[in-house]
Amino acid sequence: MPDKISKVDMEKIVSLCKRRGFIFPSSEIYGGLGSCWDYGPLGVELKRNIKDAWWRAVVQERDDMAGLDASIMMHPQIWVASGHVEGFSDPLVECKVCHLRWRATDLNGSSCPDCGGELTEPKLFNLMFKTFMGPVEDEASVVYLRPETAQGIFVNFDNVLATSRKKLPFGIAQIGKSFRNEITTGNFIFRTREFEQMEIEYFVRPGSDEKWFDYWVQERFNWYLKLGIKQENLRLRRHGKEELAHYAKDCYDIEYLFPMGWAELEGIANRGDYDLVQHAKHSGKTLSYFDEEAGERYTPYVIEPSAGVDRSALALLIDAYDEELAEGETRVVLHFHPELAPIKVAILPLSRNEKLVPLAREVYTKLRRYFMMQYDDAQSIGRRYRRQDEIGTPFCVTIDFQSLEDNQVTIRERDSMGQIRLPIEELVKTLQAKLSGESFATQPLWTAKTAEASE
Amino acid sequence: MPDKISKVDMEKIVSLCKRRGFIFPSSEIYGGLGSCWDYGPLGVELKRNIKDAWWRAVVQERDDMAGLDASIMMHPQIWVASGHVEGFSDPLVECKVCHLRWRATDLNGSSCPDCGGELTEPKLFNLMFKTFMGPVEDEASVVYLRPETAQGIFVNFDNVLATSRKKLPFGIAQIGKSFRNEITTGNFIFRTREFEQMEIEYFVRPGSDEKWFDYWVQERFNWYLKLGIKQENLRLRRHGKEELAHYAKDCYDIEYLFPMGWAELEGIANRGDYDLVQHAKHSGKTLSYFDEEAGERYTPYVIEPSAGVDRSALALLIDAYDEELAEGETRVVLHFHPELAPIKVAILPLSRNEKLVPLAREVYTKLRRYFMMQYDDAQSIGRRYRRQDEIGTPFCVTIDFQSLEDNQVTIRERDSMGQIRLPIEELVKTLQAKLSGESFATQPLWTAKTAEASE
Secondary structure, X not given: OOEEOOOOOHHHHHHHHXXXXXXXXXXXXXXXXXXXXXXXXXXXXXXXXXXXXXXXXXXXXXXXXXXXXXXXXXXXXXXXXXXXXXXXXEEEEEEOOOOOEEEHHHOOOOEOOOOOOEEOOOEEEEOOOEEEOOOOOOHHHEEEEOOXXXXXXXXXXXXXXXXXXXXXXXXXXXXXXXXXXXXXXXXXXOEOOEEEEXXXXXXXXXXXXXXXXXXXXXXXXXXXXXXOOXXXXXXXXXXXXXXXXXXXOEEEEEEEEEOOEEEEEEEEEEEEOHHHHHHHHHHOOOOOEEEOOXXXXXXXXXXXXXXXXXXXXXXXXXXXXXXXXXXXXXXXXXXXXXXXXXXXXXXXXXXXXXXXXXXXXXXXXXXXXXXXXXXXXOOOHHHHHHHHHHHOOOEEEEEOHHHHHHOEEEEEEOOOOOXXXXXXXXXXXXXXXXXXXXXXXXXXXXXXXXXXXXX | OOEEOOOOOHHHHHHHHHHHOOEEEOOHHHOOOOOOEEEOHHHHHHHHHHHHHHHHHHHHOOOOEEEEEOOOEOOOHHHHHOOHHHHOEEEEEEEOOOOXXXXXXXXXXXXXXXXXXXXXXXXXXXXXXXXXXOOOOOHHHEEEEOOOOHHHHHOOHHHHHHHHOOOOOEEEEEEEEEEOOOOOOEOOOOEOOEEEEEEEEEEEOOOOHHHHHHHHHXXXXXXXXXXXXXXXXXXXXXXXXXXXXXXXOEEEEEEEEEOOEEEEEEEEEEEEOHHHHXXXXXXXXXXXXXXXXXXXXXXXXXXXXXXXXXXXXXHHHHHHEEXXXXXXXXXXXXXXXXXXXXXXXXXXXXXOOOOHHHHHHHHHHHHHOOOOEEEOOOOOHHHHHHHHHHHOOOEEEEEOHHHHHHOEXXXXXXXXXXXXXXXXXXXXHHHHHHHHOHHHHOOOOOOOOHHHHHO
């Protein structure tokens, strides 16, 4: 393996993301829009892969989980019941001179950081985005953009229970956009006003909640490890009593060591029966569970593992990033787990030779049905390897003049830069096996060869 | 094949969707929220499968396409440039007595349909949802929820072009939520205020646009056929000159024969250079393309195939629905293309026998890695087949007492109700082959056997 030569900082990630088409500033030609970002051709694949990996792990491969996709706009009474209308707010102060507003907890002094003017007393500012449904803009038509996907799950508890025929313990999993009108955003896609969540509400018998809480903390921590995030960059942090949300009995954050420090990647909370009780009270409907084995009816307790898609993407980009010394040159490489890599395989004809190109195109077309691919015939083969390294493509397939004679091609592996040669008809099967190998992240498939010198 | 006994109506679809967990009314325990719907455990899988099929067809398997995922909130100036602030509106009239508002074009008489009161003159009402970003609710902080995903593509044209290294003709594809504050909604998930789009903007050299327009009309029409929609329920309808949007040179709708009549499933428009020219003008940035082969710079023309995820889901549900007479009983069946079926394989032990269950669980666990599965051991095998038919599961695997001796199981196919028996170790490979077979929809894999009588 090549030597690492530097530690990543955020600017390098932002720059790579822009340069290679992972993430662009939203509305960039109009000067951008505060903290909004657009996922480019590679970013959208990375995000899809993260969401698919999550869905596979928590829905497809589990017996005790049902999926859901609730709407972003929900009945406004839901946010009264959940406590968001009353309590989801930040204290703001306003400068009496320039009228800029500041989050009171962000200020060190007692005057305006911008003009030095006197500040008002703090006033509560609700973080939900508000809009109006229907033609009349009045109180009766107010709807909110959901600040979390969780409530969409709670209000569908009965519908999912009845139609999925699940028994406790079971969970409901959902991926979707949420919106928070944060005053302080930043650190690239770490804290944005529009973001995507992957949330589970796992319903259990009261009394068994602590056991399931521990289970999910471990389970979710391991998920990040399985995706290839380095153990030394992950930690668990338990919330102090004073830090717990009003609904939470207990809470752990899974934190990642971002360039700006340790910060939350996912929170796992024991919400008790708070949400179901609140919605039962406010809706007048019964939200409980009849336990056939125990012969009793009760309101389930809820364990909530709540992850961010954008934060996961950022952590995975940072964790995968390396600058290495290879053959006297620096190469930038993203060591993505193959399941997450936006492009799985690149097809590289040695040159734009009229005999090589048709064979290369044929291989490309044949493989495209199975993998997300790129075809690249521009510039030297070494430059092209570097381009694929930089976007984390696990495998490059090179077609050379020998291929025309023996119908064999070279596969070059990203991390080790090792190469093997094999018949074209074995490509799909070999690549499928290598791409699905869970051991990929820890065990290099080949040892590096001096073949790289020919780059 | 069994006999069909009835034609589908919308109420049957709505009822099936609620009963089996495809689609629930949003916020139902609070009395619902106008035209908002939540996708339940099966609906979310159907929707995922539709989106994945589209992404595979238009992004993964094409050389000339890049993906994108732009944010829902964009710079408000974008909607000025696109014409939405000025022109995306409906004329409304208000009743002077009861103050209800009506879409002028929906009214037949000149008085309020509700109370008979006098109506005001029509006033334009913008269909974009408006909200405020940041702590101050004033004109400077207004942002809109995008009414279409298209503009997110146009404003990223340069970013995608530069990073993807594509050459014209090429397209940008995007899936995401859009929001329109429609006055008149309805027909289940056909017209809702929050909906999901699958949009392509395909950039071509001016002069070649008519050829590419024809190409995409055909390509997109065929996509619905490939998904198994019956040809007699699909048609193309060209927009009349008076019907064309101000930006469109030409437009076709792909229409489906819904229970309420023919209605738009997807629109394919030739937008000319309208959008890029508008954004260049309003942003002050150059949005054009240097054509190396032609040696000239020009603003590309754009062909836009714009499809709705929710409408596709509705059409696919309706088209797949059948009530058939089988063995003297009515069975409800969804003849989904296997790629779209929410559940691919169900594992059904003949009974809850203590020897059958461990083997059935073993098979279930083994297959779950590959397919979205269900395990069902409740009630008679016939009832369980019916439950799987009703949600469109292509294959049921039955484990019986013979299986304990010969390690073979029975696969029962949904449409023909035919059965075959095969060794457990061949299950994954056989099911993979059958599930990926494009011929599935047209060619029954087995002929019906009297084995069904044992149900």
